[in-house]
Amino acid sequence: MEFGIFMELSVPRPWTAESERQVYANALEQVRLADELGFDYVWAVEHHFLEEYSHCSAPDLFLTACAMQTSRIRVGHGVVACVPQYQSPIRVAERAAVLDILSGGRLEFGTGRSATWTELGGFRANPDETKKTWDEFVRVIPKMWTQERFSWEGRVFSMPERAILPKPIQKPHPPMWVAVTSPGTEIDAADRGLGCLGLTPGGFKESEARVNTYRARIENCEPVGDFVNNKVHTVNFLSCSEDGDHARRSGLKVASMFSYMASQLLSAKEVLPTNSYPSAGLLPALRRESGGPGDAAKSFKGVTMGTPDDVAGAIRQWEAIGYDGINFIAQFMEVVPQQYVLDSMRLFAEEVMPQFKHSSKTQPVSVGVA
Amino acid sequence: MPLAGSLDIRGLLEDAPTVTLTDRELHVNGVDILQVMYELGFSAVEALVPAALNPTIPPVVGFLVYQAAESEFGPFSLVQVRLTARAGVRPRAYLVSACCDSPAAAEALSGSWGYRIRPAEIRLRRFHDRVDCTVISNRQAILEVGLVDPTPITGHDIQYPPGMHLARIDDEGTTRPRLIQVDSEYEFRRADRGRPGLGTFNPAAWGDDRLIPVEPVSASFASCDVTITNVRYICNPDIPASEGTQNVGSK
Numbered sequence: 001m002e003f004g005i006f007m008e009l010s011v012p013r014p015w016t017a018e019s020e021r022q023v024y025a026n027a028l029e030q031v032r033l034a035d036e037l038g039f040d041y042v043w044a045v046e047h048h049f050l051e052e053y054s055h056c057s058a059p060d061l062f063l064t065a066c067a068m069q070t071s072r073i074r075v076g077h078g079v080v081a082c083v084p085q086y087q088s089p090i091r092v093a094e095r096a097a098v099l100d101i102l103s104g105g106r107l108e109f110g111t112g113r114s115a116t117w118t119e120l121g122g123f124r125a126n127p128d129e130t131k132k133t134w135d136e137f138v139r140v141i142p143k144m145w146t147q148e149r150f151s152w153e154g155r156v157f158s159m160p161e162r163a164i165l166p167k168p169i170q171k172p173h174p175p176m177w178v179a180v181t182s183p184g185t186e187i188d189a190a191d192r193g194l195g196c197l198g199l200t201p202g203g204f205k206e207s208e209a210r211v212n213t214y215r216a217r218i219e220n221c222e223p224v225g226d227f228v229n230n231k232v233h234t235v236n237f238l239s240c241s242e243d244g245d246h247a248r249r250s251g252l253k254v255a256s257m258f259s260y261m262a263s264q265l266l267s268a269k270e271v272l273p274t275n276s277y278p279s280a281g282l283l284p285a286l287r288r289e290s291g292g293p294g295d296a297a298k299s300f301k302g303v304t305m306g307t308p309d310d311v312a313g314a315i316r317q318w319e320a321i322g323y324d325g326i327n328f329i330a331q332f333m334e335v336v337p338q339q340y341v342l343d344s345m346r347l348f349a350e351e352v353m354p355q356f357k358h359s360s361k362t363q364p365v366s367v368g369v370a
Numbered sequence: 371m372p373l374a375g376s377l378d379i380r381g382l383l384e385d386a387p388t389v390t391l392t393d394r395e396l397h398v399n400g401v402d403i404l405q406v407m408y409e410l411g412f413s414a415v416e417a418l419v420p421a422a423l424n425p426t427i428p429p430v431v432g433f434l435v436y437q438a439a440e441s442e443f444g445p446f447s448l449v450q451v452r453l454t455a456r457a458g459v460r461p462r463a464y465l466v467s468a469c470c471d472s473p474a475a476a477e478a479l480s481g482s483w484g485y486r487i488r489p490a491e492i493r494l495r496r497f498h499d500r501v502d503c504t505v506i507s508n509r510q511a512i513l514e515v516g517l518v519d520p521t522p523i524t525g526h527d528i529q530y531p532p533g534m535h536l537a538r539i540d541d542e543g544t545t546r547p548r549l550i551q552v553d554s555e556y557e558f559r560r561a562d563r564g565r566p567g568l569g570t571f572n573p574a575a576w577g578d579d580r581l582i583p584v585e586p587v588s589a590s591f592a593s594c595d596v597t598i599t600n601v602r603y604i605c606n607p608d609i610p611a612s613e614g615t616q617n618v619g620s621k
Contacts, residue, residue: 013371051373117428118428121409259459263459263460264372264426264459269527270461
């Protein structure tokens with residue numbers, strides 16, 4: 001199993017001149033510790049305009065800071081919005097390559113398309129188009145990285161032949177992923193040879209079915225890149241303490257606040273009738289799971305909160321249904337003290353992580369070599 | 371925490387509908403529904419909804435038009451001006467006010483579900499290239515809204531969140547201010563989507579002159595059977611819905 005930490009960079013009101021700086025500083029401290037402790041990944045989201053929920057609109061800059069302050073942990077774009085109104089795929093390829101160079105070849109490249117009207121409407125992007133634009137982005141970006149010069153006449157964008165520079169340090173290119181929230185996106189991931197970056201907490205039965213579908217489909221994939229990234233990760237909340245009740249109380253504060261704030265987002269589907277979002281993905285799932293702040297009764301099964309034994313037990317369940325990794329949300333809206341987050345990570349690394357560190361089942365494979 | 375509503379409801383309660391809670395349901399076949407949504411300016415985002423609700427970012431106004439060819443009241447049309455909101459974690463639409471062209475329908479909707487209604491002349495006209503709605507009150511158009519270039523979609527892609535209606539609940543001779551959650555079920559026959567259009571909108575005539583549409587979002591038109599279910603939840607307007615919601619019925 002692999003383990004990561006997942007950064008939303010949420011900033012609670014009231015906002016002061018120091019609020020955002022402090023959240024970023026706390027996050028960087030968590031990343032430095034994660035690097036020391038042996039966590040495999042730090043993922044940073046890309047969100048725009050999502051007041052309080054996420055002030056992480058330039059994740060490549062944040063991840064560059066992470067890379068400069070660490071030596072081992074892999075830095076994950078989790079995920080780049082593949083929406084042309086947000087950014088050109090050329091600029092995405094360029095910036096990601098710079099991050100890969102500056103991190104010494106530690107980039108994990110996640111892709112996605114946004115799900116909120118707040119973001120898509122803010123850029124005047126068309127929600128009907130985001131699946132299509134995502135497809136073209138993931139098709140061209142690995143080519144931009146691997147071809148000396150590149151040209152393209154596509155549906156979303158076009159360009160004459162140019163050298164897109166620099167090139168990533170990882171050869172043939174960094175591992176590629178897609179965020180999976182809406183039902184069916186695991187099939188999109190598998191068919192394109194992309195890692196499955198699960199962002200929706202869910203039940204074991206539903207999760208196992210999606211993992212099995214992914215594993216079966218990826219056997220016959222036509223990868224968009226030069227290799228298949230056959231990995232499935234999920235997201236969970238981390239709260240680990242020798243005092244299990246304290247861990248659960250603290251963890252549920254984070255989980256409840258995350259669910260509550262996510263439920264406040266204005267999904268594209270809510271205001272625009274579109275079949276591009278078969279469900280609103282993360283948002284209805286969280287609405288089902290959440291009863292609101294302070295509601296300690298609701299948490300999804302397999303939540304990684306409690307004593308080290310509790311957490312290890314939950315991870316074994318996720319491992320048993322086929323997951324390769326879990327990315328943890330350990331803090332949200334600064335609802336638990338920074339010191340608790342750090343202590344929880346330390347205890348997890350000392351007591352839990354060693355039990356899983358040598359059981360990774362899948363590795364990226366080169367096309368034609370699998 | 372997310373932004374919380376701060377609408378001063380004291381003035382609104384003076385002429386709010388008085389509701390007697392019953393098990394009444396209203397079923398209407400063959401209703402044409404036009405829904406047009408626009409983003410509002412942010413200047414009064416918190417002041418547009420009661421403290422029980424959270425506004426959405428951005429705030430969105432929905433113009434929701436029902437035209438029923440037949441009902442237990444005869445033909446009637448109803449136009450609602452609603453704001454997207456949250457009750458706890460649930461998507462809801464706060465009713466600013468409504469207009470209705472049938473006194474009998476207005477009386478029933480007001481008395482059982484807390485629709486804040488005043489009479490108006492309502493015209494909904496459907497063409498192949500557009501759908502238009504005009505609301506006339508005191509000989510003046512207070513709303514001209516529509517959909518342009520309809521294209522077929524599945525009705526299940528359209529969302530009409532439950533309404534939250536500010537009313538006074540009749541409770542053994544005394545009245546209590548409450549938000550009434552109005553749930554409706556829809557059986558779609560056909561649906562279209564198109565570009566939203568807004569000609570005239572007089573927000574003061576609808577009860578809140580701070581409603582300034584600034585950005586088009588969507589428009590849909592559907593034909594369906596509608597059931598407004600019995601009231602199941604009411605909510606204290608002064609405290610967060612996650613704390614102040616009461617179950618008063620079952621279905």
